[in-house]
Amino acid sequence: MTLDKLRTKRALKKLTPPQQTALAADIRKFLIESISDTGGHLASNLGVVELTLALHSVFNTPHDKIIWDVGHQCYVHKILTGRRQRFDSLRQLGGLSGFPKTAESAHDAFDTGHSSTSISAVLGLAAARDLKNETHKVVAVIGDGSMTGGLAFEGLNNAGRANTDLLVVLNDNQMSISQNVGAVSRHLNQIRTTSGYLGVKKDIRDVLNKLPIMGETLAKGIEAAKDILKYALLPGVLFEELGFRYFGPINGHDITEMIKVLHQTKNIKGPVLVHVLTKKGKGYDNAERSPSHYHGIGKFCVETGKPHTAPCGQKFTDIFANHLIKHAKREKNIVAVTAAMPDGTGLSRFRSKFPDRFFDVGIAEGHAVTFAAGLAKGGIRPVVGIYSSFLQRAYDQILHDVAIQNLPIIFAIDRAGVVCADGETHQGLYDFAYLSHIPNMTILAPSSSAELEDMLDFAFAHNGSVAIRYPNEKAPKYENIPRQKVEYGQAQVIRKGENIAIVSAGVMLKTALEVADKLKHLSPSLYNARFIKPLTIDLQNYNYVFTIEDATINGGLGAVLSPTHAFAFPDSFIEAGTREELLSRYKLNATAISEKILEVILCTTEKHEPKQ
Numbered sequence: 001m002t003l004d005k006l007r008t009k010r011a012l013k014k015l016t017p018p019q020q021t022a023l024a025a026d027i028r029k030f031l032i033e034s035i036s037d038t039g040g041h042l043a044s045n046l047g048v049v050e051l052t053l054a055l056h057s058v059f060n061t062p063h064d065k066i067i068w069d070v071g072h073q074c075y076v077h078k079i080l081t082g083r084r085q086r087f088d089s090l091r092q093l094g095g096l097s098g099f100p101k102t103a104e105s106a107h108d109a110f111d112t113g114h115s116s117t118s119i120s121a122v123l124g125l126a127a128a129r130d131l132k133n134e135t136h137k138v139v140a141v142i143g144d145g146s147m148t149g150g151l152a153f154e155g156l157n158n159a160g161r162a163n164t165d166l167l168v169v170l171n172d173n174q175m176s177i178s179q180n181v182g183a184v185s186r187h188l189n190q191i192r193t194t195s196g197y198l199g200v201k202k203d204i205r206d207v208l209n210k211l212p213i214m215g216e217t218l219a220k221g222i223e224a225a226k227d228i229l230k231y232a233l234l235p236g237v238l239f240e241e242l243g244f245r246y247f248g249p250i251n252g253h254d255i256t257e258m259i260k261v262l263h264q265t266k267n268i269k270g271p272v273l274v275h276v277l278t279k280k281g282k283g284y285d286n287a288e289r290s291p292s293h294y295h296g297i298g299k300f301c302v303e304t305g306k307p308h309t310a311p312c313g314q315k316f317t318d319i320f321a322n323h324l325i326k327h328a329k330r331e332k333n334i335v336a337v338t339a340a341m342p343d344g345t346g347l348s349r350f351r352s353k354f355p356d357r358f359f360d361v362g363i364a365e366g367h368a369v370t371f372a373a374g375l376a377k378g379g380i381r382p383v384v385g386i387y388s389s390f391l392q393r394a395y396d397q398i399l400h401d402v403a404i405q406n407l408p409i410i411f412a413i414d415r416a417g418v419v420c421a422d423g424e425t426h427q428g429l430y431d432f433a434y435l436s437h438i439p440n441m442t443i444l445a446p447s448s449s450a451e452l453e454d455m456l457d458f459a460f461a462h463n464g465s466v467a468i469r470y471p472n473e474k475a476p477k478y479e480n481i482p483r484q485k486v487e488y489g490q491a492q493v494i495r496k497g498e499n500i501a502i503v504s505a506g507v508m509l510k511t512a513l514e515v516a517d518k519l520k521h522l523s524p525s526l527y528n529a530r531f532i533k534p535l536t537i538d539l540q541n542y543n544y545v546f547t548i549e550d551a552t553i554n555g556g557l558g559a560v561l562s563p564t565h566a567f568a569f570p571d572s573f574i575e576a577g578t579r580e581e582l583l584s585r586y587k588l589n590a591t592a593i594s595e596k597i598l599e600v601i602l603c604t605t606e607k608h609e610p611k612q
Contacts, residue, residue, distance in 0.1 A: 002026045009080055012057045020057075020255045024049045027076055028283040030084070032302055038090040039298040039421060040098055041072035043281035043291040044143075047173050047252075051141070051276055052076035054258035055169070058266060059137055065109035065125050069118035069142035069152075071099035071425075072296070073171070074108075081107035091421035093577030093585070099425060109138075113425020114393065115363045116149025118142045119168055123159045126166045137167065137266065144172040145340060148362030159271045160243025167265060168273045172249065173280040173291075239273045248275025253282065292343055296422075316452055316470035320412055321346030323453045324383060325353055327460055334460075335359065335375060338385045339368040345385035345414050365390050369397035369409075376407040381460070387415040388428025388469060399438050402465050406440040409466075410459045416445075416469035417507065417550035418569075418583075423576035429569050431469050432505075433555025436533045442466045442488075443532040445506030445549075449475035450483050451530070458486040471507055471550070473579070478509075489534040497523035500601070501542040505529045505549035505557045511583075512548050514590035519597060535560055544604075546597055550588070565600050567593050 003026050006012070015023065027049050035042045053076070055066060061081065068074045078096070079087070083105065089095025100108035110121050118140035125138045146152055147170065159166060236246030245268055250261055258276065265272045280295075281287030286305035287294035299308040328334040328350065335357040342348040342360055351358040361368045365386055372382040386394075391413060402409055416428040435441050442464060446452035452470060459466040484492055491503065495516060502524050504512035509528050516526045525542070529535055535557075539545050545563040549556050558566025569586055583589045587596065 003030055003079070003084065006080075009056055009061075012053065012080070015057075017256050020050075020053060024053060024255065025283070027053075027079060030079070030087075031075060032284050034087045034090070035075075035297070036300050036302045038088065038092070039296075039300075040090050041075070041296050042284070043287040043294040044073040045075040046282050046284055046287055047278040047280040047291075048073045048141075048171060049076050049282070050253045050255045051169070051171060051258065051278060052080065054255050054262055055139065055141070056080050057255075057259050058262040059139060062106040062109070064137040064139065065122070066107075066139045066141065067110045067118045067122050067125070068100055068112055069140060069146045070115045071112035073141070073143070074100050077107070078105070081105055091423070091576050093575065093581045095576070097423060097576065098421065099423070111425075113422070114390065115146040116142075116152040116155075118146070119152055119155030119159060122166055122168070123155060123162060123164070126159075126164045127162070130164055137165070139167045139169060141169045141171055144170065144174065145363055148340070148364055150364060150366060156239070156242050156244070163270060165269055166271050167262075168244070168271070170248075170273060170275045171252065171278055172275060173278045236273065236275060244271045244273040246273050246275065248273075249277045250275065252276035252278035313474040314449060315473060316446070316449070316475045317344075317346040317414055317472065319449045319452045319475050320385075320414075320456070320468075320470070321349045323456050324412075325350055327456065328354055328357065331381065331460070333379065334381045334383065336383050336385060337361065337368050337372050337375075339363060339365045339390065341385070341387065341390075341414075344387065345412065347385050365394040366397045369394040370401045372409050373397070373401040373405070373407055376402075376409050377405070381408060381410075383410045383412055385412040385414060387426075388413050388417075388431045389415065389419070389426045392430065392434060395434055398435070398441075398465075403438045403440045406464050408463055410456070411465075411467040413467055413469035415472045417471040418574060418577075418579055419472065420578055420582070421576050424573040427574050428469070428471070429550070429552045429574060430555075431467070432532050432549070432551040432557065433559075435467055436555055436560070440465055441533060444468045444486070444530060445532060446470055447476065447504070447506055447509035447528050447530075448478055448481075450477070451486070454483070454486045455530075458488075462488070469506070473507060476507070476510055486530060489531050489536045491535060491537040492528040492530055493525070494528055495524070495526040497525040499542060500524040500544045500597075501527065501539050501546070502597075503527040503529050503537065503539075503545065503547045503557065503561060503563070505532060505547070505551070508548045508550050508588075511588070511590050511593065515548070515593050515597070518590060518594040522601075529557055532557055532560065537561070544597075544601060546593075546600075548588070548593060550583075565596065567596070 028046055031045055083096060086096040091098040097104055099113045102108050102111055122138045122140035239246045247261055247265055250257055261274060265274055280291040336347045336350045337359045338345050338347045339361055340363045342351055361371060368384060372384050375382045413431055416431055419426045419428055435443050444455045446455050455468050500522055502512050502516060512526055516524055527537060546565050547558045547561055547563045548567045551568055553566060553568040554571055556568055558568055567588055
């Protein structure tokens with residue numbers, strides 16, 4: 001059976017095992033070829049081909065509801081639910097989303113993008129179903145990496161005592177984006193490496209349940225023996241103690257076995273957890289060898305696995321990692337903390353140099369921040385590297401555990417501004433806003449590679465909480481702009497003019513320079529803000545002040561300076577697209593900004609001109 005011959009999702013239920021295997025192979029071939037042309041999340045989707053086929057063979061979406069935790073493993077689901085023909089537009093402006101989107105298809109039960117949310121969401125769907133006396137099934141598919149997130153355990157705890165029917169499928173591939181860490185990962189590994197679980201579990205229960213009751217004392221002794229044997233021999237005891245019926249682990253690449261187990265568990269009353277073992281990147285040798293590299297990848301050559309376009313120049317991430325290492329060589333109390341993103345934040349380099357001073361806490365951003373707060377209180381200097389959109393999950397910890405005590409923690413906020421292909425759930429546009437109103441928080445945005453280094457120097461010298469935000473972009477170098485020491489709260493004067501002031505934040509300096517060149521006949525002043533909070537800049541002598549930033553219109557540089565006009569992203573969620581496409585669409589490129597400035601000045605001039 002090939003994809004071309006699979007006319008309807010209903011036909012899945014009639015496939016023989018050899019046909020299922022052939023279809024799985026064809027889907028993998030399609031994924032590799034398609035994603036090589038568009039980029040996307042490859043390794044995670046290759047790992048769930050059989051699992052997704054089994055789920056759609058047993059359950060009937062959109063009547064039944066399947067929630068994909070994080071969602072970057074939903075491509076096979078999309079292929080099977082009528083969206084295969086749109087894969088050439090994957091993660092592009094106006095194209096197919098790389099994550100589940102309820103607006104895109106009725107088969108997508110819930111919008112996802114961040115980890116550890118599926119169990120809570122599926123419990124809510126189950127409760128809503130029960131309140132409405134409906135009968136459909138609800139399923140959460142969650143990876144072992146996402147199980148390190150605290151929200152997953154909040155959901156498990158609540159679901160285990162909720163007495164409602166739901167299924168959690170634990171997709172266990174020993175990976176999140178990078179290798180999983182922590183006690184949960186260790187517990188799952190023990191389950192994987194112990195043999196004879198299902199047989200032992202059944203035999204123990206059968207024998208103990210058949211023993212006659214011979215007095216209250218013996219009955220209590222038997223119950224105690226059951227507990228001892230359960231803890232000693234049975235897998236999944238953690239989930240059983242939380243109130244789930246546990247099944248597994250099951251070979252996640254054996255479709256026949258998975259379909260059998262899913263049918264067995266489909267009508268069990270109460271919460272059920274099925275533990276499935278899969279291999280991330282399965283079916284493509286390059287992805288199997290390096291699943292982290294192929295987790296999210298740009299366009300690449302299928303034969304070699306190499307990207308079509310080689311990276312040119314160092315990114316801000318590289319500059320940060322290298323300069324941090326320089327400081328750590330001099331200062332022994334510097335440590336690095338990340339939340340399951342050592343590669344993406346560049347901190348894997350720090351780990352290789354200083355393994356005892358590196359902490360990966362798993363997908364647990366809130367814990368990462370409070371853990372860092374404890375380190376700082378204990379006299380250690382932590383640097384916390386987290387993506388902008390993921391740091392949102394730790395807002396209360398930043399405010400309550402860090403800022404109130406004004407602890408000397410450096411937040412290295414990667415993937416700030418627009419992040420292009422991942423769309424709404426990953427845009428790093430909100431960090432200025434959610435950090436700027438927190439007392440004791442100093443916020444900087446570098447415009448260049450040299451400035452990021454200087455800002456790190458400043459942050460280590462500053463006795464307080466500092467956030468430095470930068471994009472996943474090549475770090476510019478400005479040969480004609482003199483390097484100037486970063487001083488607390490001070491903007492940098494790039495050009496001095498009259499009447500008009502343009503103030504840019506971070507990497508938008510490149511755009512601001514282009515705007516200033518287009519408007520050179522007006523002789524505008526140009527400032528590089530450097531700081532979002534605090535910011536000292538004298539703009540009283542200007543008739544017009546314009547701010548430019550790659551952040552949301554609410555709460556950023558524009559809110560700080562109250563300019564004549566603020567150029568920023570609107571108060572809405574920003575879709576996927578290239579940086580150039582998004583800046584153009586939202587009129588934040590040099591041409592659109594220049595035209596708007598001229599329009600504002602002309603309109604104001606005409607308004608104040610005396611009538612003839």
